[in-house]
Amino acid sequence: MxxxxxxxxxxxxxxxxxxxxxxxYLRNQLGKVGTVxxxxxxxxxxxxxxxxxxSVKSCSVxxxxxxxxxxxxxxxxxxxxxLHPVQEAFRDNHALQCGYCTPGMIMAxxxxxxxxxxxxxxxxxxGLEGNLCRCTGxxxxxxxxxxxxxxxxxxxxxx
Amino acid sequence: xxxxxxxxxxxxxxxxxxxxxxxxxxxDDHLITGRTRWTDNLVLPGMLHIALxxxxxxxxRITSIDVESARxxxxxxxxxxxxxxxxxxxxxxxxxxxxxxxxxxxxxxLAVDTVQFAGEAVALVVARSKAEAEDAVEAIDVDYEDLPxxxxxxxxxxxxxxxxxxxxGTNVSAVWKYDSAEAGTGGDVEDAIRDAEVLIERTxxxxxxxxxxxxxxxxxxxxxxxxxxxxxATQVPHILKIMLSMTLGIPEHKLRVIAPDVGGGFGGxxxxxxxxxxxxxxxxxxxKPMKYTETRSESMTAAHxxxxxxxxxxxSARRDGTVTGLKVELLADMGxxxxxxxxxxxxxxxxxxxxxxxxxxxxxxxxNVFTNKVPTDAFRGAGRPEATFAIERIMDELxxxxxxxxxxxxEKNWIKHExxxxxxxCGLTYDSGNYEAATAKAKELFDYDGLRREQAERRQRGxxxxxxxxxxxxxxMCGLAPSRVLGSLNYGAGGWEHAAIRMLPTGKVEVITxxxxxxxxxxxxxxxxxxxxxxxxxxDIEVLHGDTQSSPRGLDTYGSRSLAxxxxxxxxxxxxxxxxxxxxxxxxxxxxxxxxxxxxxxxxVKGTEKAVGLSDVALAVFAAHNLPDGAEPNLxxxxxxxxxxxxxxxxxxLCAAEVDTETGYVTLRKYVCVDDIGSxxxxxxxxxxxxxxxxxxxxxALYEDAIYDESGTLLSGSFAEYLVPGSPDLPNFVTDRxxxxxxxxxxxxxxxxxxxxxxxxPAVVNSVLDAVRQFGVKxxxxxxxxxxxxxxIQSATGGAQ
Numbered sequence: 001m002x003x004x005x006x007x008x009x010x011x012x013x014x015x016x017x018x019x020x021x022x023x024x025y026l027r028n029q030l031g032k033v034g035t036v037x038x039x040x041x042x043x044x045x046x047x048x049x050x051x052x053x054x055s056v057k058s059c060s061v062x063x064x065x066x067x068x069x070x071x072x073x074x075x076x077x078x079x080x081x082x083l084h085p086v087q088e089a090f091r092d093n094h095a096l097q098c099g100y101c102t103p104g105m106i107m108a109x110x111x112x113x114x115x116x117x118x119x120x121x122x123x124x125x126x127g128l129e130g131n132l133c134r135c136t137g138x139x140x141x142x143x144x145x146x147x148x149x150x151x152x153x154x155x156x157x158x159x
Numbered sequence: 160x161x162x163x164x165x166x167x168x169x170x171x172x173x174x175x176x177x178x179x180x181x182x183x184x185x186x187d188d189h190l191i192t193g194r195t196r197w198t199d200n201l202v203l204p205g206m207l208h209i210a211l212x213x214x215x216x217x218x219x220r221i222t223s224i225d226v227e228s229a230r231x232x233x234x235x236x237x238x239x240x241x242x243x244x245x246x247x248x249x250x251x252x253x254x255x256x257x258x259x260x261x262x263x264x265x266x267x268x269l270a271v272d273t274v275q276f277a278g279e280a281v282a283l284v285v286a287r288s289k290a291e292a293e294d295a296v297e298a299i300d301v302d303y304e305d306l307p308x309x310x311x312x313x314x315x316x317x318x319x320x321x322x323x324x325x326x327x328g329t330n331v332s333a334v335w336k337y338d339s340a341e342a343g344t345g346g347d348v349e350d351a352i353r354d355a356e357v358l359i360e361r362t363x364x365x366x367x368x369x370x371x372x373x374x375x376x377x378x379x380x381x382x383x384x385x386x387x388x389x390x391x392a393t394q395v396p397h398i399l400k401i402m403l404s405m406t407l408g409i410p411e412h413k414l415r416v417i418a419p420d421v422g423g424g425f426g427g428x429x430x431x432x433x434x435x436x437x438x439x440x441x442x443x444x445x446x447k448p449m450k451y452t453e454t455r456s457e458s459m460t461a462a463h464x465x466x467x468x469x470x471x472x473x474x475s476a477r478r479d480g481t482v483t484g485l486k487v488e489l490l491a492d493m494g495x496x497x498x499x500x501x502x503x504x505x506x507x508x509x510x511x512x513x514x515x516x517x518x519x520x521x522x523x524x525x526x527n528v529f530t531n532k533v534p535t536d537a538f539r540g541a542g543r544p545e546a547t548f549a550i551e552r553i554m555d556e557l558x559x560x561x562x563x564x565x566x567x568x569x570e571k572n573w574i575k576h577e578x579x580x581x582x583x584x585c586g587l588t589y590d591s592g593n594y595e596a597a598t599a600k601a602k603e604l605f606d607y608d609g610l611r612r613e614q615a616e617r618r619q620r621g622x623x624x625x626x627x628x629x630x631x632x633x634x635x636m637c638g639l640a641p642s643r644v645l646g647s648l649n650y651g652a653g654g655w656e657h658a659a660i661r662m663l664p665t666g667k668v669e670v671i672t673x674x675x676x677x678x679x680x681x682x683x684x685x686x687x688x689x690x691x692x693x694x695x696x697x698x699d700i701e702v703l704h705g706d707t708q709s710s711p712r713g714l715d716t717y718g719s720r721s722l723a724x725x726x727x728x729x730x731x732x733x734x735x736x737x738x739x740x741x742x743x744x745x746x747x748x749x750x751x752x753x754x755x756x757x758x759x760x761x762x763x764v765k766g767t768e769k770a771v772g773l774s775d776v777a778l779a780v781f782a783a784h785n786l787p788d789g790a791e792p793n794l795x796x797x798x799x800x801x802x803x804x805x806x807x808x809x810x811x812x813l814c815a816a817e818v819d820t821e822t823g824y825v826t827l828r829k830y831v832c833v834d835d836i837g838s839x840x841x842x843x844x845x846x847x848x849x850x851x852x853x854x855x856x857x858x859x860a861l862y863e864d865a866i867y868d869e870s871g872t873l874l875s876g877s878f879a880e881y882l883v884p885g886s887p888d889l890p891n892f893v894t895d896r897x898x899x900x901x902x903x904x905x906x907x908x909x910x911x912x913x914x915x916x917x918x919x920x921p922a923v924v925n926s927v928l929d930a931v932r933q934f935g936v937k938x939x940x941x942x943x944x945x946x947x948x949x950x951x952i953q954s955a956t957g958g959a960q
Contacts, residue, residue: 017290033200034193036422038373039455043878046373074193083191091187094843097851098678099190100373100422106191125886132878134373134423135678136847137854137915138886 008076045131055111074103210292217871234291241271254651255503268433275495278460351484355475374422426537465538494534508542551921627930638806639718666774673713694760719910735796810834823949852915860923
């Protein structure tokens, strides 16, 4: 099947098998290896991207379902070399160690904050339930999310 | 745009020291932007893909295997069975023959005649894409003939049990003992037991766990260069290189191994894996680049597991609470094969069952047993969490028996601050520690007295939700390891680490380490160390690791050794750089060497303003126009450091658990730990390691369990069933530190990577039991799931089933 997907601002037209997962399309056909695969049961969230502005687990979306849609991956967040506040907050709060869950965690955090711009710790922990991390114990991830919320609020709204 | 928040991690500039600074990590820039180098990202020209057919049977004979349909499927290049690779595949190595008579089964990477665990690979497909390879795997037809499945650890150890490896004649691989009387490090434990005023006998179960690193294992091999290059998501590129070379007979100098970005390991990637061996073998056979990346399901069933012991303990004490003797009898589940360190993991814990206490007599024996499950091997703590769990649980049992406060009982028995260095009953010398200080701080942060009061009130009222307080005062032996000690234990390698420093002419520095980070932040921490040592700015230092071509010597990363051993090698290499530069600096300034002092990166003539920077010397060396006669134009230095002793961090962990007696649900109300890991290089990184360690230790206490059904199928084969905790499942941790420097190295550092995991499991289980002992509950086997807690309360109170 022929699909056209805009990924990180660029439109791509490709032939895909109907069974091709979005995450495989991104990684194997577009070379967008910033988005990773951590499981095969959609539990871990490492593959999280934004589809038309909302977070999805790209292992649970078929590439053909993204036809005509806009996808943002971790690689499309920084604008002109300026990091997204969530990216900065992750770095500044040591919210990553090996970094494997990080792209998905950052994409999920951005989506969480767009729905709930001023969450408390409990809301962050519940909101990130779909993203597993084996390194950090989540404490600094929660800190980073709250820090990013603060930065984005002072900057006057989300990106 | 208003000013953004100042990142909390950047401290005011301190010209004096990088060490101790909460430096934000260098590693992060590429990790937070998706510019990563995971092994699975790698694409090489003409690269082929491997998929594996794995046995669904736990123990069976392969009576026939038909690959003909698979061979003709689209995209398929080759199909191999065990018979095809049998002449070349050798046997996967085990590096630890713990006893002379240890029984080691042949360990094929691709099963030939029989399979010994569900998940063992039986056939291999090479195709032009992963999808085509996986499609072809489904077309392979295997007939299995059932063989008896051995699963129960205790039963497997008995005479007359069905055998995992009939050719070995037994399921017992080895029995290893340590006796303090025999070793001359203490008295006879049988005397202590006989003379005991109080005797506590308990059996504990260390359940099987899965390391479950987030990045699935992946390996790429390119056989087309002058050297064959392997990229692997491994913790151990150097060990892989030598082991694969020896196993497959590939000349060592023709093999290059690279650990690119690696997404976590926790001991689970400390391995010479069948998948790595097969990818290498097949790549060389076909002369083409090859990739294999496992699925998560494959990882759960076929990558090595952790823990899995039955622990029988006997503790003797006096009525006043003074402990006298400890006898430990372990049954350890090896799984179906001895992988790299499988046999030695329980032994690593052998020296730690005494914990921080002054036992006078000790006896340890461990029986390593085969079962038809995937092999066990290193997993965060490797033997020491098992030991700490046992001693910290049984100390609580003793406290309960004597109606003593558990902290008071521990203090009565622990090594006092003034008594260090202390020779333990296990023959180790703990260099330094201050259990009193850590405990006092922890109690205060925890509000120990306040929570005890609340506990009493809830008990009195008979609240549905009861409160329990659990203690764990741990130490551990890490910084693996003094090579001589490893030799005395018959481990196949040493424990040194190597570092090299290259002084570039423009004043920048390259640091090469044999450590192999997979999340630990070595690039940042080692930059801090070198910055202090050489007076070079933090940003001007590049730390290189993971590639045997640029970092040719090393023993990689595990056992909380990278700072305590690897970091010291870096220090020593830096010292050699300065020593090489000194006479050259003196020559450049026409001064006497003795008149020079080196501070802040400069050689200064004492009492004058005359100085020359280390970077100036590096440039002068490059040009070599004006060096003293006979001087070599080179400042680059290296050092290989072998520690004299292990590293002994310690800490006091306090856990408050709320147990809902109607549902069995456990909520961690508060978790406080005060750890002493010696001097701190980067507090951010240290805290991160503690948090991550706590998460895994708490998960063992409450959530994780690798369960097999009666036919040997792993039931917890995905993240849906195997409960790696998510963010709502863990509390906020209150962490603090005391700093009692290690006495054995110039930085005074100890290891921290495994400490959180080692300490936390017993703290949590002790807290759950503390909440429900009042109902007559004696013990709850981990994980303390709601069902298990509820059942324990029900059966103790004679309630409804």
